Amino acid sequence: MSGLNDVIHQAMRLKIMAALNVLGPDSALEFTRLKTLVAATDGNLGAHLDTLEKAGYVAIEKRFVGKKPQTRIKPTPSGRRAFAEHVAYLREILDGGGVRA
Amino acid sequence: MTIDPNEAAASLSDIASIERRTRETLVYARSSASLILWGLLVGAGYVISFVKPGLHYAHWIAIAVAGFTGSFIIHRRRSKRDSRMGELLLSTELVLLAFGFVFLMLFWPVTPRQMGAFWPILVMLGFVIAGIWLGRFFIYCGIAVTALTLAGYFWVDSWYALWMAAVNGGGLIAGGLWLRRLG
Numbered sequence: 001m002s003g004l005n006d007v008i009h010q011a012m013r014l015k016i017m018a019a020l021n022v023l024g025p026d027s028a029l030e031f032t033r034l035k036t037l038v039a040a041t042d043g044n045l046g047a048h049l050d051t052l053e054k055a056g057y058v059a060i061e062k063r064f065v066g067k068k069p070q071t072r073i074k075p076t077p078s079g080r081r082a083f084a085e086h087v088a089y090l091r092e093i094l095d096g097g098g099v100r101a
Numbered sequence: 102m103t104i105d106p107n108e109a110a111a112s113l114s115d116i117a118s119i120e121r122r123t124r125e126t127l128v129y130a131r132s133s134a135s136l137i138l139w140g141l142l143v144g145a146g147y148v149i150s151f152v153k154p155g156l157h158y159a160h161w162i163a164i165a166v167a168g169f170t171g172s173f174i175i176h177r178r179r180s181k182r183d184s185r186m187g188e189l190l191l192s193t194e195l196v197l198l199a200f201g202f203v204f205l206m207l208f209w210p211v212t213p214r215q216m217g218a219f220w221p222i223l224v225m226l227g228f229v230i231a232g233i234w235l236g237r238f239f240i241y242c243g244i245a246v247t248a249l250t251l252a253g254y255f256w257v258d259s260w261y262a263l264w265m266a267a268v269n270g271g272g273l274i275a276g277g278l279w280l281r282r283l284g
Contacts, residue, residue: 004104009104009112011112011115014112014115014116015115015116015119018115018116018119018120018123019119019120019122019123021120022120022123022124022127023123023127029123033126036126037119037122037123037126038119087113087116090104090109090112090113091109091113093104093105093106093109094106094109094110094113096106
């Protein structure tokens with residue numbers, strides 16, 4: 001069975017990965033849109049994205065649209081895989097009805 | 102660290118909720134440009150019908166061609182990132198158009214007044230059905246525009262085409278702008 005993923009299991013990071021996992025293969029979400037979706041503050045979201053980026057689960061791209069800076073976030077293949085494994089792990093716990101370490 | 106079944110269930114519920122909201126947001130963002138385009142074209146169509154009633158349906162053919170071409174271009178630009186969503190939205194528009202013609206064949210002849218109410222109501226049926234799957238905004242928009250269209254059909258007399266321009270053209274533009282905010 002899959003194991004617990006400490007990086008993804010944290011509540012806010014779980015929401016971030018769930019939102020990003022919905023995107024198509026080359027799609028990304030803007031920082032402001034992601035912030036609204038997961039109901040986070042700028043600082044909070046930034047800190048969690050930093051953790052996910054260090055784990056190699058998300059890629060963060062900064063660019064300018066006209067004169068406005070824009071930050072776009074997309075999941076990496078390993079991030080999608082880790083998220084899928086974590087969801088499978090949660091389902092196994094639910095199906096088994098037991099406590100897992 | 103341990104997780105019990107209650108915590109696992111809560112996490113899965115959070116995931117499902119975020120996934121649903123994200124899908125809604127993406128659909129809203131992708132539909133807004135198309136809605137604004139159709140709103141401008143349809144609004145112009147009803148104004149032309151008001152100013153030049155003798156044209157009958159000729160201008161509507163040009164408007165339909167412009168609308169579908171524009172929608173195709175919009176969906177094509179977006180489809181570089183998500184081809185499936187673009188295909189779904191465009192296919193839905195074409196299916197509604199095809200079924201619209203089937204209904205008209207059954208009920209022909211229809212008056213210009215009936216025709217003026219028929220297409221918006223058919224499109225709003227599509228909105229309500231889409232809303233059941235994609236997001237409540239489409240349901241509210243579909244019901245509101247249908248109600249206002251029927252109100253115009255039954256109670257607005259000589260200003261009917263202008264009423265429809267405001268309700269349908271204006272409604273679609275307002276809906277598109279609102280979707281841009283939501284998405």
